[in-house]
Amino acid sequence: MTELLYDYTMPSGAHWSFRLRRGTALRLTDLEGGANVGMLFYNPEEKLERYNAPDTLKGQHTFKLTRGNCLYSDMGRVFASIVDDSFGWHDTVCGNLDDARLLEKYGEHNYQQYRNDWTLSGHASFLTELAKYGLGERDLAANLNLFSKVVTDDNGQLRFDAGAARAGAQITLRFEMDTLVVMHTCPHPLNPASDYPRKPVRVEMLTAAPVAKDDYCLNFRPENARAFENNRLYHLGL
Amino acid sequence: MIRESQLNPADAHFRDTVPAGDYFLKVLKEGETLRILDLEGNQAADTLFFNAKDTAERYSAMDTIREQGNVFLTAGTVLRSNRNRPMLEITADTCGRHDTLGGACATESNTVRYALEKRCMHACRDSWMRAVNEHEEYGLSKRDITHNINFFMNVPVTAEGGLTFADGISAPGKYVEMKALMDITVLISNCPQLNNPCNGYNPTPIEVLIWH
Numbered sequence A: 001m002t003e004l005l006y007d008y009t010m011p012s013g014a015h016w017s018f019r020l021r022r023g024t025a026l027r028l029t030d031l032e033g034g035a036n037v038g039m040l041f042y043n044p045e046e047k048l049e050r051y052n053a054p055d056t057l058k059g060q061h062t063f064k065l066t067r068g069n070c071l072y073s074d075m076g077r078v079f080a081s082i083v084d085d086s087f088g089w090h091d092t093v094c095g096n097l098d099d100a101r102l103l104e105k106y107g108e109h110n111y112q113q114y115r116n117d118w119t120l121s122g123h124a125s126f127l128t129e130l131a132k133y134g135l136g137e138r139d140l141a142a143n144l145n146l147f148s149k150v151v152t153d154d155n156g157q158l159r160f161d162a163g164a165a166r167a168g169a170q171i172t173l174r175f176e177m178d179t180l181v182v183m184h185t186c187p188h189p190l191n192p193a194s195d196y197p198r199k200p201v202r203v204e205m206l207t208a209a210p211v212a213k214d215d216y217c218l219n220f221r222p223e224n225a226r227a228f229e230n231n232r233l234y235h236l237g238l
Numbered sequence B: 001m002i003r004e005s006q007l008n009p010a011d012a013h014f015r016d017t018v019p020a021g022d023y024f025l026k027v028l029k030e031g032e033t034l035r036i037l038d039l040e041g042n043q044a045a046d047t048l049f050f051n052a053k054d055t056a057e058r059y060s061a062m063d064t065i066r067e068q069g070n071v072f073l074t075a076g077t078v079l080r081s082n083r084n085r086p087m088l089e090i091t092a093d094t095c096g097r098h099d100t101l102g103g104a105c106a107t108e109s110n111t112v113r114y115a116l117e118k119r120c121m122h123a124c125r126d127s128w129m130r131a132v133n134e135h136e137e138y139g140l141s142k143r144d145i146t147h148n149i150n151f152f153m154n155v156p157v158t159a160e161g162g163l164t165f166a167d168g169i170s171a172p173g174k175y176v177e178m179k180a181l182m183d184i185t186v187l188i189s190n191c192p193q194l195n196n197p198c199n200g201y202n203p204t205p206i207e208v209l210i211w212h
């Protein structure tokens, strides 16, 4: 059984971070369609351990993230499992909008003019949150871009699929170890929208049901079962 | 894209063979050209680049992929930093495509990819760890070890979003060459991976050449 612990609607262009315990879940909802959630994970006990996009992709032979996929750390463990996903294809290779591109795409945007609607770039948002934990530029790795679909053709050419946006799209991450979550709601760097997409995201924290032997994510690939075994060893102190 | 080099190996001012399982760490000056040569074919050269004057600036797969709008690296690709600045340009390539999605092998990821019993096999990230600890003068640590380039690896993406490890398209004598656009610290692990068929379970040496 799951229980809702906390519910918050995060505005667009915002940044936030928190520590989630093993056995909790995070449900994110793209309320209006067209949102993007940049997300990074660190081990709060050893912050050099962080989300590793290449290990996540190659370990599961995938370019996209969706239900069943586990989000691996560079130490062969699982930060979180995607236990539910109605969107189907989340990006983890395109990185962030930086300050220069933010200015180029959306024009001058400052606090004096916009007050609390002033938005930083995804890059600056991550750096802002990371500094709260003594982390910085060197700790910034490839991030998730939830609710953003980027496809490639046979020649490796990228295309942002704006048509994938859907109001109510939802993803649930179940945390398999204690995790420092750093997130922002800035636009995807390849989003072609000419106006800054102002899309709020609902963030719900829940208790998660224990992982059963027939768990979908655990059994999604043999690699995931071995990564879960690494988690078990980690929690034994190994 | 196949583009042959005009440079003559006899004119290179630096030449060294890097055996499989070893690392290469050296500063490349702005304007110099680096060639990585696959001596025996189907080897993987797992490579990281840093701004030699400020190692917090480093090669970024994300910035490189996003700015060129393509997941493959080849002649014409500008390798970009985490500050989205050009670091090097690939000026010649007889292989045609190189991977920057798959990342390097590590003992930890070997336990996930292959078997928990594979923990104590040699791996690229261990070679990098040894390199940063044997050469503190470069100012690098595990924090700086991120998403690398796998020169000579072929990792196609399918229309359905799959990631496949295809047979190598490299062969003995194929090379990739790039020009430094700033002073660059080059860190290569010549991959010792014994579990992946892409190198025929036989890691082999590479050669590194540098021209002024």
Ligand SMILES: [Zn+2]
Residues within 6 Å of the ligand: B044, B046, B104, B105, B106, B123, B124, B125, B190, B191, B192, B193
């Ligand atoms: Zn390797």
